[in-house]
Amino acid sequence: MSSTVPLVVRLLASSVSVANRAGKIVRDVMSKGELGIVEKGKDDYQTEADRSAQKCIIAALAAQYPKLSIIGEEDREENEPEVPSDWLVVDADKEVLALTCPADLQGVKEEDIVVWVDPLDGTSEYTQGFLEHVTVLIGISVNEEPVAGVIHQPYYKTMIGGEKKMGRTIWGLREAGVGGFTPAPPPDSLIITTTRSHSNPLVEKALQVMNASQILRVGGAGYKVLQLLEGKASVYVFASPGCKKWDTCAPEAVLAAAGGKLTDILGNNYKYGASVGKPNKTGVLAAVNHDLHNYALSRIPQELKEALANK
Numbered sequence: 001m002s003s004t005v006p007l008v009v010r011l012l013a014s015s016v017s018v019a020n021r022a023g024k025i026v027r028d029v030m031s032k033g034e035l036g037i038v039e040k041g042k043d044d045y046q047t048e049a050d051r052s053a054q055k056c057i058i059a060a061l062a063a064q065y066p067k068l069s070i071i072g073e074e075d076r077e078e079n080e081p082e083v084p085s086d087w088l089v090v091d092a093d094k095e096v097l098a099l100t101c102p103a104d105l106q107g108v109k110e111e112d113i114v115v116w117v118d119p120l121d122g123t124s125e126y127t128q129g130f131l132e133h134v135t136v137l138i139g140i141s142v143n144e145e146p147v148a149g150v151i152h153q154p155y156y157k158t159m160i161g162g163e164k165k166m167g168r169t170i171w172g173l174r175e176a177g178v179g180g181f182t183p184a185p186p187p188d189s190l191i192i193t194t195t196r197s198h199s200n201p202l203v204e205k206a207l208q209v210m211n212a213s214q215i216l217r218v219g220g221a222g223y224k225v226l227q228l229l230e231g232k233a234s235v236y237v238f239a240s241p242g243c244k245k246w247d248t249c250a251p252e253a254v255l256a257a258a259g260g261k262l263t264d265i266l267g268n269n270y271k272y273g274a275s276v277g278k279p280n281k282t283g284v285l286a287a288v289n290h291d292l293h294n295y296a297l298s299r300i301p302q303e304l305k306e307a308l309a310n311k
């Protein structure tokens, strides 16, 4: 039955299930208490959770979809050792499997897809105990464009029938919409969400010009986009290099499926083909709808745009 479901939909349904498993790895590493922190660069860390969650996601997706290009944040070893068999998730989310695939994506083949994996977005926050900010991101791009994505929150708590359940998984597919949470309209006043761990003078300048009623400083690109989708903030502004394609592919796809927009600070779309440069050099500007995105873009002064473009 599932072989009649278009590839993009099947891959999204598999990604939901795989992200859930990766989220459990993220929780297990934390509860064992041995984070195995490695410093990759300035303000740039990796933990055992980043490494293991990525191995799980890539091994599980590659086993089922061998011709995909999968690009993950963390370096892969030359000869990756086999992963535990219970990481090789083969389940696929039933609700997603039932979605209608956009007409132009129905014939897409594995070779046409690039999957961008951020096994743990918000590593700084993970190591500092801001666990709600942590997400697992799987973005699916076709012809350089993010068309579908998964944002999994390993530490989101819900009570179901008196029992605590950890984790939730938000997904989006172009034209089909979003699921896994309850969307909410934007707040009445302009509330901005931005970095808490990677600020600098340019980032602060772009915040000042927005005239916002409130600025929320939280970790991770995934979590900030969730804040937009849940009506906690109106606009996400980050006028700095630092984010990479795996940070924005899934959030951009989910946000777009909900009617929002994510671009760089100049208002240009990033491209997500396999050979693109990984850094998002010209920052991030996102909003829950196109009007708010236009408004925020109109507030960014030309010299700030030039400063980022010439970096």
Ligand SMILES: Nc1ncnc2c1ncn2[C@@H]1O[C@H](COP(=O)(O)O)[C@@H](O)[C@H]1OP(=O)(O)O
Residues within 6 Å of the ligand: 042, 043, 044, 045, 073, 118, 120, 121, 122, 123, 124, 194, 195, 196, 197, 198, 199, 218, 219, 220, 221, 238, 241, 242, 243, 244, 247
């Ligand atoms: N200067 C930077 N160095 C490394 N990663 C960065 C940097 N700035 C942003 N990022 C990545 O983008 C995400 C969003 O940024 P921020 O939280 O500062 O708004 C971070 O969680 C981090 O992803 P990751 O945690 O996956 O390495």
Ligand SMILES: [Mg+2]
Residues within 6 Å of the ligand: 044, 045, 046, 073, 123
């Ligand atoms: Mg990182």
Ligand SMILES: [Mg+2]
Residues within 6 Å of the ligand: 118, 120, 121, 122, 220, 221, 246, 247
């Ligand atoms: Mg990230």
Ligand SMILES: [Mg+2]
Residues within 6 Å of the ligand: 050, 073, 118, 119, 120, 121, 122, 123
């Ligand atoms: Mg990461």
